[in-house]
Amino acid sequence: MGIHIQKGEEEELIVKFNYTSGRVKKIKLIDGRRWDPEEKFWTIPYTEEAVEQLFNIFEDEEILVDESLDLDIYRGSIGAQTWKSKVLGEMKEELKLQGYSPNTIDVYLTHINQFIKFHKKNPETLQQEDVRKYLLFLLEEKESSHSYANQALSSLKFLYSEVLHKQEVVFNLPRPKKEKKLPVVLSQQEVSKILNSIDNYKHRAILFLTYSAGLRVSEVVGLKINDIDSDRMLIRVRQGKGRKDRYSILSEAALKALREYAKRYNLAKWLFPGGKKGTHLTERSVQRVFKKACKKANIEKDVSIHSFRHSFATHLLEKGVDLRYIQELLGHKSSKTTEIYTHVSKKKLNNIKSPLDDLV
Template sequence: MNKQLTLKGFTYKTKRTYIGHIKRFLDYVDKKETELNKQDIEIYMYYLLNNCDCSHSYVNQAISSIKFVYKYVLKKGNVVYELPRPKKEKKLPNVLSEEEVLEILNAVSNYKHKAILYLIYSPGLRIGEVVRLKIDDIDSKRMLIHVKQGKGRKDRYTILSQVSLDMLRKYASIEKPKDWLFPGGKEGTFLTERSVQKVFKNAWKKANINKEASVHTLRHSFATHLLEGGTDLRYIQELLGHKSSKTAEIYTHVSKTNLNKIESPLDRLLKGGDK
């Protein structure tokens, strides 16, 4: 399976995810691969949805993994033909206010950690993209960041804010990175995503933010704040690296710009009563 995933050009992260799904599936059915049938897969899907209360996106990912094995490894694609999928859930992302973002950023004192969070929020980078940045990906003359082989193995450019550049220079003057912008503990490696998650979680706790948030929430907040500031959705799509404009349209549902123009009938009634 690993060989076929590699030949198809899947990333290390996706390969690890798919293989993990298959291991859990085989542990559950406790059968040889040659004995598996469509009913075994449906029973497993029901178990994930009903007993484990897994999200629809998680189950759909498990199905994609199983289909991949049957089609490209076992060469039995007909077994999973017309396999039902749970309906895709339409969930809105959590978004931090500009004040909450500032509180989280101010809760970090370490220049390296601060620079990382700045480079996630200010250009809307994914966590996997920020840890893989190299020094020459920062174009200070054009004020751009070159994101190489982001999600979907796509290159793109996104904006470099002046504040982020100033913070990067402070950090670089102290730690003097040579290749990777944010090197890891071992020589020649970049910082792990888990390390960045810990940095954010500590800052989030220190800032005493009641709202649930993760590192990725900074990316959602970036897009929403741009939209609320009047940036065209097509530009936001390009900056985020979304293939479809429909993916970026989700931010129109969490933006306060249009909602704030609507007056609640209760406010209107009570205002009228006060008069």
């Protein structure tokens, strides 16, 4: 049996092969690889880097790719695109020098990777019409959201203006009009069902903390032990979005869940350590925990871990908490961002009686 590659869940690829210690050593070289002990297979991120690594380390073996996947462009490309490594390396370096967050750096580099994958050419040789063609592809063929296309354009503007110094390529390119979408909010009953569906102490502590303080997933995985101030009942969020520190509230229930978890784990630096020594848990792991909890709780809404943050803000608003305090807890730069929760709060809508009720 060769190396079999299939499509997995949430931008992952499933990799199957008969066990040999050599093969296991090889796949462990891939960043983000994970062994599923229940299903007995490996998964790797569905990214260009991970796929190229896979083809590279198993180049002496037969690789069988599922028909639903288009991975042929990676075959034989290993080592042939040194310009790509150079461009991405220079962009990563410039983003770091300008103080961009690790999350933004990853997002921008992913967009540029997708842009290169689409054109299969060195971006230095491309013109504005090539950028326009790619943006139209995102909007029309891939049916990407306007915010995703805007993010892609921001990445390309940074590449051509700050790295390649070819500003004319992205000069005066129009941005897709921002969509006015309302966040999906869970009811308090639904939140309770999700939290009560978890038996694992670590997973329970993570989700309790995420909802109770309205944290972003990147913020909760990055918490250190000394960020929990149980005397003042506060959580210190270091370098959140926009490189800002802030405090959020620590609930009694979340603190209890944390203490139950801490009794059973040997914690050193990170509040939620990852699989590798000295690292914290990944965002993907928390997202997976949330999805499994939703499935177990029979939640049918299309929600993500970020929905806990939306729900936290909406529930506070419905309890009568001033919008300015909610803005501070969430770490929003502008009050306009926080005001979106007034549109999903049931507080005002529940006071409005439908005219139908007067008729029947």
